[in-house]
Amino acid sequence: MLTGSPASDLSLSPEESSATPRPASSVSNGGEKTLFGACGTIHRTFYDHKVRFVRDLPCGDTRVYLEIPIRRVPCKRFGKVKRESLEFISDNPFYTKRFSYFVGRRCRASSIRDVAKEAYMDWHTVKELEKQYMRERLGRTGTPGPKIIGIDEVSIRKGHTYRIVVSDLIRERPIWFGGTDRSEASMDAFCKWLGPKKSKGIEVAVMEMWKPFLKSTKKKGHAPQAAVLFDKFHAIRHLGEALDKVRRSEYHRLSGKDKAFVKGPRYTLLSRWENLSLPGRRSLKKLLSANKRLQTAYLLQGSFDPLWGYRREGWARRFFDSWKESLKWQRLEPFEKFAAIVERNWSGIAAHCEAEEKFSPGFVEGVNTKIRVIQRRAYGLRDEESLRPKVLTCMLPEIGNGHIPPTRFRDEPH
Numbered sequence: 001m002l003t004g005s006p007a008s009d010l011s012l013s014p015e016e017s018s019a020t021p022r023p024a025s026s027v028s029n030g031g032e033k034t035l036f037g038a039c040g041t042i043h044r045t046f047y048d049h050k051v052r053f054v055r056d057l058p059c060g061d062t063r064v065y066l067e068i069p070i071r072r073v074p075c076k077r078f079g080k081v082k083r084e085s086l087e088f089i090s091d092n093p094f095y096t097k098r099f100s101y102f103v104g105r106r107c108r109a110s111s112i113r114d115v116a117k118e119a120y121m122d123w124h125t126v127k128e129l130e131k132q133y134m135r136e137r138l139g140r141t142g143t144p145g146p147k148i149i150g151i152d153e154v155s156i157r158k159g160h161t162y163r164i165v166v167s168d169l170i171r172e173r174p175i176w177f178g179g180t181d182r183s184e185a186s187m188d189a190f191c192k193w194l195g196p197k198k199s200k201g202i203e204v205a206v207m208e209m210w211k212p213f214l215k216s217t218k219k220k221g222h223a224p225q226a227a228v229l230f231d232k233f234h235a236i237r238h239l240g241e242a243l244d245k246v247r248r249s250e251y252h253r254l255s256g257k258d259k260a261f262v263k264g265p266r267y268t269l270l271s272r273w274e275n276l277s278l279p280g281r282r283s284l285k286k287l288l289s290a291n292k293r294l295q296t297a298y299l300l301q302g303s304f305d306p307l308w309g310y311r312r313e314g315w316a317r318r319f320f321d322s323w324k325e326s327l328k329w330q331r332l333e334p335f336e337k338f339a340a341i342v343e344r345n346w347s348g349i350a351a352h353c354e355a356e357e358k359f360s361p362g363f364v365e366g367v368n369t370k371i372r373v374i375q376r377r378a379y380g381l382r383d384e385e386s387l388r389p390k391v392l393t394c395m396l397p398e399i400g401n402g403h404i405p406p407t408r409f410r411d412e413p414h
Contacts, residue, residue, distance in 0.1 A: 047072045047081050054089060056096045063120070066096070091132050092125070101399050104133020108398075111377055127386070134389040137396050144168055144175040145198050150364035151207040151217075152231075153182040154371050156387065163384075165391065166190050167367050169206065173395035174367055177388050187216035191223070202226045206364060208234040209345045230348035232308055233365050238341060239301055240270055242334035246297040262291065269298065296330055313350045320346075370394050 049072065053065040070093070071084045083093070090100040106115045107130040116126045146168040153162045164186050166176040176193060179186025191199050202223040207213045208231050218224050247269060251262045268276065268284050276284060288295040304323060310316035324339045342349060374390050 047074045052093065054094060054096055055099055057099055057102055090129065092128060095129065100129040100132050101136070103129040105398055107133075131386075131389065133399065134393045137393045137399060138389065140399075141173075141396060144171075144194075145201055146170070146175060147201060148204040149175075149202055149206065149226075150231075150367075151187070151205060151213050152364045152368055153210075154368050156375070156384065164190065165367055165371070167364060169204075169363055172363055174392050177391045182210070182212065184212035184216045187213055188219070188222070191216065191219070191221070196221050199223045200225065204229055204351070206231055207348075209238075209341065209348070214348075227351055228348045229351040230345055231364060232349070232352060233362065235342065235349060238338055239304060242332075242338045243297050243301050244270060245334040246332060247294060250291060250293055262287070262294070269294065273302070293332070297332055297335065300326065300330075300332070300335055307349075308352055310353050313353045316350055316353050317346075367391075367395070 049069045052068055052070045054068055056064045056066050058064055068086075070086075072081050073084055074081050088096055088098070090097045092100070103115060103119065103121075103126055106118070107126065110118075112123055112126050112130065115121075116123045119126065148169040150167040150169050152165050152167075154165050155161065156163055162179075162182040163177060164179040164182060165174055167174045176190050178193075179189055199222050203226060205217050205223060205226045206229045207217070214228060216222060217226060217228065244266070247262060247266065254262060265283050265287050268280050269287065271280070273281065273284070288298060300323075303326075307316055307319055307323070310319065320342065324343075327335055327339060371387075371391055371394075374387070374394065
């Protein structure tokens with residue numbers, strides 16, 4: 001039975017651990033082979049060996065080290081003597097792969113500083129092991145060939161610093177994170193990375209109502225054949241902003257107690273009726289009964305929701321024309337501007353009639369929220385190169401310990 005404290009170490013010799021390497025010598029015994037790490041050549045001899053302590057998964061609160069003789073191999077191709085390659089050792093030769101995967105999984109739920117404190121390791125070492133874990137996860141996914149993509153921008157720091165995130169909505173994972181801003185040139189960088197062959201396979205592109213994204217997608221050699229679908233969550237946001245503008249105009253128009261009465265229930269007015277508590281519903285009902293313009297604006301906002309439920313564009317268009325007709329003589333300028341935005345981008349909004357049955361457009365906003373959680377957990381990331389793999393792996397499945405017996409290559413029985 002193994003016992004120890006968090007600060008204690010437990011060293012296992014080759015005979016005591018699962019690692020059972022043979023004693024090193026200038027000539028391998030029993031047909032044992034040595035793999036050269038640089039070029040992958042298998043050698044039957046080795047130059048020398050050195051015993052190294054490699055950290056493995058802990059046993060309870062006790063650290064475990066494997067005592068392994070590491071060989072060095074002379075290679076005629078490179079003319080150098082290099083360390084052998086062992087399958088169960090990570091890129092950092094002082095840690096096993098399964099331990100580096102363990103550290104990488106812990107970094108998904110905690111900050112690097114907390115993991116380093118828990119594992120009694122240096123901060124920079126934990127960061128490098130996490131990078132190896134994320135590279136391994138990305139390597140197992142292969143090169144993406146998306147059919148339906150979602151495009152959105154995310155703010156990475158203050159000062160309107162944006163990066164573009166492109167997601168595969170069928171596989172539900174981010175596939176590209178980059179650019180220098182949210183311009184057309186940054187979107188062109190994604191199409192260049194994906195290549196013209198795979199860009200031709202894109203059938204639907206979900207994006208917000210932002211012209212640079214649309215222009216880049218429709219360029220020749222990118223994805224001009226893709227049907228563009230504007231994200232309904234951004235459209236609903238524009239409608240909510242129109243309602244808030246009406247509320248603010250009423251606030252500036254009124255005076256005295258009436259002014260304070262309109263200012264108070266702002267978020268109550270912007271919330272859906274079914275999401276309000278009983279006191280919130282009473283407050284909203286009192287506000288709408290006291291101000292006719294706000295009542296009209298609130299009803300217009302709620303009556304727009306059935307548009308997303310139509311499955312044929314003709315019926316959706318008839319509904320929108322009827323909703324737009326109801327704006328006449330209401331003197332609600334923010335709603336008239338919103339109707340003009342929908343009119344200009346009708347083709348992308350009408351695409352919801354057929355495409356929404358195939359995927360969930362809300363995944364695009366979900367990825368944006370996931371990125372904000374990653375940034376908040378790390379209290380801000382020092383470099384963008386650390387954020388990129390975190391974003392690309394945030395939806396990928398975890399890698400298990402993957403216990404690999406630490407044995408060397410042997411000849412197959414004849």
